[in-house]
Amino acid sequence: MPSNSSTSLKTVDDWVWTTFEKTPVMSTYLLACVISELEYLETSYLSINGRNITIRLWTEKQKFSQLDLAYRLVPTIMKTLEDYFGIPYTLPKLDMVSLPGYDLARAMENWGLIVQSESTLLQESDANDPMEKAIFAITIVHEIAHQWFGNLVTSRWWSDIWFNEGLATLFENIVLNEIAPELGVDVITVLFFQQALFHDTLNISIPLNYPVELLPTIEHKFDGFAYAKASVIFRMVKSFVGDEAFKNGLHRYFNQFQFKAANSTDFWAILTQESRRACTLSPRKHVGRIMKTWTEQSGYPLIQVDRNPNGTIQLTQTPFIDSSNPLTDNFTETVAWWVPISMTNGADPKFSLDDRIPVVWLTPKVPSVAIKGPDDTNVWILVNLQYSGYYRVNYDRLGWELLSEQLIRNHTVIPPLNRAQLIDDVFTLCHVKTLPYEVSVRLVEYLGRAEEENFVRSVAVGHVGRIKQMMALQGIHDEKLDAMVKVMMTYIVPTQNTESRNHYNSGQLDVHCHNDDKLCVDRILDLFRGYINDTVTPAQSSLTKKHFEDIWCTALRYGGPLEWSYAWNSSRDSSATLSKKRKIFKAMACTTDTSRIKQLLSRVFLPKINQEPIETSIILNSLAENPSARLLAMKFVMLNWAFLNKHFRNPPRMRDLLVAVTRRSSSLNELEKVCSLVIKHYKHVMILILVAWHKIRSTNFWKTKRTSWVLQLLISLLLQSAVTYGILSYRRYT
Incomplete structure (x- = not known):
């Protein structure tokens, strides 16, 4: 709150007694105080109730120029949220305070005093990476949205924390699509969907809504998976009740519960009334009943779309199960959801907001229905418009073929979000052996001809990389699959043709070099050396900034001492922002040279550098993604566990770090060592270890070629259990 008065103390020199205005009724966890010598830039906006709201952005004075983007965004975000909520x-x-040394990408939404890392409030004036700007902007929106979700109305207990986090995350996309569509935040939507679907595996993941009591258990609620799943669940709710009912529901919710505590059940009740009033939900349906199937059980459905001989479309839900996961092979429990089905077809393709209203529901009691299909049985059908539903979709072979033909004929008929969804679904279904990889090859064929949205293409790149990774880890030598991967790569990665190389000096060089493309690598090295020597043209300089990570990664993978020395010194530049250092570390982690990998790992020990924990985390996680560095990174973590524990002073980060450096290991010997390490450091969790061990041994895959996978899972389960059940006491580390 603003200060009321300040009075010098008569009894103590240079001390001042300051009184502040009384706060509204609020949760104690939202009270904060910052004592610093930071300075601020001030702006304001006119609230919908006519008040002038003061906004102050705090940082070190020499960094004021980096506040430009936040200075422009914050008042607009505040006004947009007020207009939407009507509150x-x-x-x-x-006040928004950028604290030097605060963890990268971390922020806390204290009421009226948001405290955050420099990277989430400061942006370099010449930054031109759209993804970096988008991530920067969504963090600001998220924390401001919490001034309503969580602050104005607080959860009754931490069990419902996913509710506030999910809504704050949802509004990142809603707000930025309105005020800054050029940032292309739809890519973030795709990433959230992929993250949630990838991790939400039956019999392993946990529901959003589960009871918590102990502090470490509560802390576990704030993980990336919960944020991602909750946000896409709310996106689905917004789609099936409609924009009007959703907006009116939020307005009533804030009006009714402001300065009070509420939970998801309260909101579902209000939303049910508003959706019935808007005629988007029938009187027999209740949002609370629908959402119970999504929040109180893990997993998600697979919707099978088949054409019946009589021309109808058969829609069937079953739990999505990864058959490559040993713990789900014998899964027999009956799980079902209330699934809103939105769909369109090639005869009359429609993708508007109104078209996302469900045409039919699949329910636990009626998991399969037949509906009227298009008159022309040879037109494509598409289910789950604009990625609005939290489920995957599989089509019969004709369905996939017709969709593939449409993408080749004119891919823009299907919106980018749905193109990304189709690619993600088809590859995932191939990975779990529901479909043969020939189907995915056919679907991505259009990428070789046209796809202007990089985030759509990146979905395919990630999945092909997963195929190659699985083949390498499992020692698979499948000539047919290898040939298909090569074909897919020709579609997915733009060719290094003569024309593109001739545009090198105009800044149009393709920076994605194939391993065997020496000419491309040489040109990247020439560009990077020119950048070092400051001899590049303006167009080349712009290209280097635009594709910083790609160019630096290639240069440091194939370059020599000159390139490495330049990167090493750049990482030590005290004036470099954490955002820039993150890019440099990720690029340095591309090296395949053992001595350089060890030098990068040992950087944390150098007293003159004084490496921050977040920098260590970036380096280790980046090296874990490099096949040439994974084993060294894992050994480094194991050998220096005690040091890293003191360095991080953050048990969840240690857990996540160990999972990161072991998840792609195929060495049974190394995984057994890691398992021993886990048991040694978390000996108090022995009962959980025995339960997990018995569970894994009871599968039919024990002592098979999947043993390494089983050990990886065991490590993950043990580490999760150690935090979730309060085995790690925060008092030991703070």
Whole structure:
């Protein structure tokens, strides 16, 4: 709150007694105080209730120029949220403080005093990476949205924390698509969907809504998976109740519960009334009943779309199960959801907001229905418009073929989000052996001709990389699959043709070099050396900035001492922002040279560098993604466990780090060593270890070629259990 008065103390020199205005009724965890010598830039906006709200952005004075983007965004974000909710911001001011040394990408939404890392409030003036700007902007929106979700109305207990986090995450996309569509935040939507679907595996993941009591258990609620799944669940709710009902529901929710505590059940009740009023939900349906199937059980459905001989379309839900996961092979439990089905077809393709309203529901009692199909049985059908439903979709072979033909004929008929969804679904279904890889080859064929959205292409790149990774880890030598991968790569990665190389000096060089493309690598090295020597043209300089990570990665993988020395010194530049250092570390982690990998790992020990924990985390996670460095990174973590524990002072990060460096290991010997390490450091969790061990041994895959996978899972389960059940006491580390 703003200060009321300040009075010098008569009894103590240079001390001042300051009183502040009284706060509204609020949760104690939202109270914060910052004592610093930072300075601020001030702006304001006119609230919908006519008040002028003061906004102050705090940082070191020499960094004021990096506040430009935040200075422009924050008032607009505040006004956009007020307009959407119809509820004004409650306090007379908002301070946003950038703290030097605060963890990268971390922020805390204290009411009226948001505290965050420099990378989430400061942006370099010449930054032109759209993804970096998008991530920067969504963090600001997220913390400001919490001034309503969580602050104005607080959860009754931590079990419902996913509710506030999910809504704050949802509004990242809603707000930025309105005020800054050029940032292309739809790519973030795709990433959230992929993250949630990838991790939400039956019999392993946990539901969103589960009871918590102990502090470490509560802390576990704040993981990336919960944020991602909750946000896409709310995206689905918004789609099936409609924009009007969703907006009116939020307005009523804030009006009814402001300065009070509420939970998801309260919101579902309000939303049910508003959706019935808007005629988007029938009187027999209740949002709370629907959402119970999504929040109180893990996993998600697979929707099978088949054409019946009589021309109808058969829609069937079954739990999505990864058959390559040993713990789900014998899965027999009956699980079902209330699934809103939105769909369109090639005869009359429609993808508007209104078209996302479900045409039919699949329910636990009626998991399969037949509906009227298009008159022309040879037109494509597409289910789950604009990625609005939290489920995967599989089509019969004709269905996939017709969709593939449409993409080749004119891919823009299907919106980018649905193109990304189709690619993600088809590859995932191939990975779990529901479909043969020939189907995915056919679907991505259009990428070789046209795809202007890089995020859509990146979905395919990630999946092909997973295929190659699985083949390498499992020692698979499948000539047919290898040939298909090569064909897919010709579609997915733009060719290094003569024309593109001739545009090198105009800044159009393709920076994605194939391993065997020496000419491309040489040109990247020439460009990087020119950048070092400051002899590049303006177009080349712009290209280097635009594709910083790709160019630096290639240069440091194939370059020599000159390139490495330049990168090493750049990482030590005290004036470099954490955002820039992150890019440099990720690029340095591309090296295949053992001595350089060891030098990068040992950087944390150098007293003159004083490496921050977040920098260590970036380096280790990046090296874990490099096949040439994975084993060295894993050994480094194991050998220096005690040091890293003191260095990080953060048990969840240690857990995540160990999982990161072991998840792609195929060496049974190394995984057994890691398992021993886990048991040694988490000996108090022995009962959980025995339960997990018995569970894994009871599968039919024990002592098979999947043993390494089983050990990886065991490590993950043990580490998760150690945090979730309160075995790690935060008092030991703070």
